[in-house]
Amino acid sequence: MTSSTNTNNAVIIDADLISYLEDLSCLELTDNEKHRLSGDLNDILRKMAQLSELDTENVLERSHPFDNVNAFREDELQGSLDRELILKNAPHSDEETFIVPKTIA
Numbered sequence: 001m002t003s004s005t006n007t008n009n010a011v012i013i014d015a016d017l018i019s020y021l022e023d024l025s026c027l028e029l030t031d032n033e034k035h036r037l038s039g040d041l042n043d044i045l046r047k048m049a050q051l052s053e054l055d056t057e058n059v060l061e062r063s064h065p066f067d068n069v070n071a072f073r074e075d076e077l078q079g080s081l082d083r084e085l086i087l088k089n090a091p092h093s094d095e096e097t098f099i100v101p102k103t104i105a
Helices: 015-024 031-052 083-087
Strands: none
Touching: 015 031
């Protein structure tokens, strides 16, 4: 499907495009939903057109909105829980692991 465009190369949200999107997404929309979707998509495209008018000449490109991208702690070796203490509450265990019923034949 080729989308319609106007003289400004903006996509035109018309009944054909809504039907195409409806088929593509495997949805069945009522006439009211189609009308609302058309309006919503046109609003989104208008807002995107407004954004493209902004002067971004001196704005640095960013892959993330914040400077602190990785807020995780460093990996550090830490002690674990006492195995004997944990296994003593298990209904069935050997000296190292829990023993559970087989679930896959």
